[in-house]
Amino acid sequence: MKYRLDIAGQTVEMEAHGTGKGEAYHVTIGNQVYHIRYLALEGGCYHLFVNGRAAEAFVARTEHGKQVFVKGKCFLLRDAHRPLLRRGKRPGLQDGPGEVTPPMPAVVVRILVQEGDLVEKGQGLVVVTAMKMETTLVAPRGGKVKKINAAVNDKVAPGDILVEIEEEEKEEEGVEENG
Amino acid sequence: MFKKILIANRGEIAVRIIRTCREMEIETVAVYSEADSAAAHVLEADEAVLLGGSESSESYLNMERIIEAAKQTGSEAIHPGYGFLAENPEFAALCEKNGISFVGPPARVIRHLGDKVLARKTMKEAGVPIIPGMLTGTTDLKVLAQEADKTGYPVLVKAVAGGGGKGMRVVRDPGSLEQACIEARSEAEKAFGNGALYLERCLERPHHVEFQILSDHHGHVVHLFERECSIQRRHQKIIEETPSPSLTPSLREAMGKAAISAARASGYVNAGTVEFMLDRKGGFYFLEVNTRLQVEHPITEMTTGIDLVRKQLEIAAGHPLSLEQEDIIPRGHAIECRIYAEDPEAGFFPSPGPVLLLREPSGPGIRNDCGIYRGFEVPVEYDPILSKLIVAADDREAARRRMIRALETYVILGIKTTIPFLIDLLNSEAFIAGHTDTGFIERYFSNWTQRAEDVHIACAAYLADELELTSTTARSQKAPAGWPTPWQSLGEWRL
Numbered sequence: 143m144k145y146r147l148d149i150a151g152q153t154v155e156m157e158a159h160g161t162g163k164g165e166a167y168h169v170t171i172g173n174q175v176y177h178i179r180y181l182a183l184e185g186g187c188y189h190l191f192v193n194g195r196a197a198e199a200f201v202a203r204t205e206h207g208k209q210v211f212v213k214g215k216c217f218l219l220r221d222a223h224r225p226l227l228r229r230g231k232r233p234g235l236q237d238g239p240g241e242v243t244p245p246m247p248a249v250v251v252r253i254l255v256q257e258g259d260l261v262e263k264g265q266g267l268v269v270v271t272a273m274k275m276e277t278t279l280v281a282p283r284g285g286k287v288k289k290i291n292a293a294v295n296d297k298v299a300p301g302d303i304l305v306e307i308e309e310e311e312k313e314e315e316g317v318e319e320n321g
Numbered sequence: 322m323f324k325k326i327l328i329a330n331r332g333e334i335a336v337r338i339i340r341t342c343r344e345m346e347i348e349t350v351a352v353y354s355e356a357d358s359a360a361a362h363v364l365e366a367d368e369a370v371l372l373g374g375s376e377s378s379e380s381y382l383n384m385e386r387i388i389e390a391a392k393q394t395g396s397e398a399i400h401p402g403y404g405f406l407a408e409n410p411e412f413a414a415l416c417e418k419n420g421i422s423f424v425g426p427p428a429r430v431i432r433h434l435g436d437k438v439l440a441r442k443t444m445k446e447a448g449v450p451i452i453p454g455m456l457t458g459t460t461d462l463k464v465l466a467q468e469a470d471k472t473g474y475p476v477l478v479k480a481v482a483g484g485g486g487k488g489m490r491v492v493r494d495p496g497s498l499e500q501a502c503i504e505a506r507s508e509a510e511k512a513f514g515n516g517a518l519y520l521e522r523c524l525e526r527p528h529h530v531e532f533q534i535l536s537d538h539h540g541h542v543v544h545l546f547e548r549e550c551s552i553q554r555r556h557q558k559i560i561e562e563t564p565s566p567s568l569t570p571s572l573r574e575a576m577g578k579a580a581i582s583a584a585r586a587s588g589y590v591n592a593g594t595v596e597f598m599l600d601r602k603g604g605f606y607f608l609e610v611n612t613r614l615q616v617e618h619p620i621t622e623m624t625t626g627i628d629l630v631r632k633q634l635e636i637a638a639g640h641p642l643s644l645e646q647e648d649i650i651p652r653g654h655a656i657e658c659r660i661y662a663e664d665p666e667a668g669f670f671p672s673p674g675p676v677l678l679l680r681e682p683s684g685p686g687i688r689n690d691c692g693i694y695r696g697f698e699v700p701v702e703y704d705p706i707l708s709k710l711i712v713a714a715d716d717r718e719a720a721r722r723r724m725i726r727a728l729e730t731y732v733i734l735g736i737k738t739t740i741p742f743l744i745d746l747l748n749s750e751a752f753i754a755g756h757t758d759t760g761f762i763e764r765y766f767s768n769w770t771q772r773a774e775d776v777h778i779a780c781a782a783y784l785a786d787e788l789e790l791t792s793t794t795a796r797s798q799k800a801p802a803g804w805p806t807p808w809q810s811l812g813e814w815r816l
Binding site: 143145147149150151152154156158169171172174176178180182185186187188190192197198199200201202203204208209210211212213214215216217219245246247248249272273275277297 | 678725731735
């Protein structure tokens with residue numbers, strides 16, 4: 143069985159030889175070979191032996207992939223073959239798609255732009271609140287606000303596209319299109 | 322002693338209060354909002370009363386409704402916990418008016434200490450050192466500009482009715498004072514309905530050290546030593562410890578005496594906390610009195626062995642405090658980590674949602690004050706604190722290692738938490754050296770991301786879970802309940 147997994151910002155190739163529960167098998171992770179055995183304990187808890195060394199891991203299945211806990215660290219592992227569930231990278235980190243979505247479930251407090259506005263990368267677009275804290279969602283890249291799909295007091299979730307930004311042609315910059 | 326009390330709070334602190342009540346054979350009434358009908362505190366209490374909608378204003382801040390619930394259930398006292406109505410003088414007064422004991426100081430003391438300028442004046446008169454700055458509040462920008470020149474830059478703009486970092490600004494040069502004051506004034510008006518501001522000298526990289534006090538109705542005051550609370554994000558504490566690594570025995574003694582003077586000067590009753598700022602030369606200054614049980618109170622309980630909630634209830638019932646200062650001898654070192662539903666990789670953005678998996682740490686010297694359980698949906702409406710993990714050990718290093726071990730076995734899945742961040746923080750050279758001033762996280766941990774260690778173990782677990790998924794689906798669903806026996810977990814076998 144072959145797997146391609148997205149984990150911690152990298153894609154890991156994994157191949158397992160040998161099948162069946164409780165059986166020992168060899169797993170190639172990246173370019174290393176591991177000898178692995180496991181015991182499935184109560185829901186989501188796995189007692190692993192990796193090259194003979196015990197390790198404990200906990201797995202929760204979510205709509206975005208498997209969340210795995212190992213020694214205080216929490217990873218999201220996603221099948222790299224599956225299309226991305228519109229969750230995307232955190233906004234503001236790089237020039238991503240021109241779509242703005244909240245990183246967590248939240249409520250819209252203020253909308254700072256209007257459709258048709260020209261915005262710069264990093265400019266605040268929508269202020270959302272979750273758990274008593276306000277956060278400003280910023281433009282992942284410069285461009286024109288094509289559509290706003292949210293209103294004040296809306297409950298929104300990751301994946302909901304609140305603002306769509308389309309790229310402005312360089313030549314047209316500064317030229318009013320609609321007069 | 323009271324026969325029954327109402328707890329006007331939610332989550333971990335309500336659960337914590339209920340536990341002491343049970344030990345004291347006091348019946349408990351929980352209150353809850355629509356979002357919290359299956360919250361941990363509701364399940365833990367003897368009775369539960371629905372207050373109203375999920376908005377705090379309709380539920381946990383709804384004074385009339387809470388008083389009504391207390392009367393309807395025959396509760397003799399109300400414990401406000403922390404946050405919500407804990408430091409609201411109107412609520413304390415309303416309890417007094419309705420013949421219900423408020424577990425906290427009298428309304429007049431809360432009002433007096435809630436006015437930060439008045440509190441500064443009182444402390445100055447009582448000989449408690451205060452941060453140089455203004456002793457009256459104002460909304461006049463001209464007056465503030467003149468005062469700033471007198472105090473010197475950098476200067477701290479603060480709201481008279483302040484708290485939680487709201488209406489607070491650091492101003493480094495005269496050019497940016499006006500804009501900062503306008504912002505702070507409007508923020509304070511919105512948050513507290515009072516836009517008055519005052520100025521204080523801004524201390525560079527101060528330590529935040531607070532003293533726990535207990536004071537009864539008969540004028541007897543003791544302190545229960547300090548808590549170091551300098552590691553903060555967004556002016557909110559995230560790790561606390563006691564004793565403070567930055568106090569010498571003589572400084573500790575001087576600050577303890579100042580804390581008692583502060584309590585006496587304000588006519589304090591019940592449990593409270595006197596907060597000080599400590600500069601790098603060992604000078605300490607009164608900051609404010611928190612007129613409630615603090616979030617971080619368990620570290621004091623761990624080192625002194627005194628149950629602060631029990632003391633609060635005894636004091637509220639009018640009992641004299643049976644503790645002398647010499648009786649309070651702290652032992653060892655305690656650390657608390659606040660576990661928030663937040664994504665530390667995304668600027669500590671809140672992370673509400675369902676708790677899919679929960680396993681609490683255990684072992685010697687470990688205490689977990691927890692307000693969630695597996696299957697609970699962490700609501701979006703309230704503060705993101707999930708639980709507080711507290712450890713105690715013989716010394717700071719042993720406590721640090723114990724905390725790391727405990728955090729490494731604290732499994733919360735389904736939502737993001739601060740656990741991986743806290744582990745890295747406790748492992749850092751700066752924490753080990755005790756360099757825990759208020760700029761700690763900004764200086765050492767901005768743009769933190771989780772280390773990509775143990776990735777191969779996570780991959781192996783993914784695989785195990787995939788195999789488990791296919792084999793359980795193949796074997797017609799229904800996983801066996803409870804801890805599995807080898808007969809189940811070893812799968813197919815033959816003799």
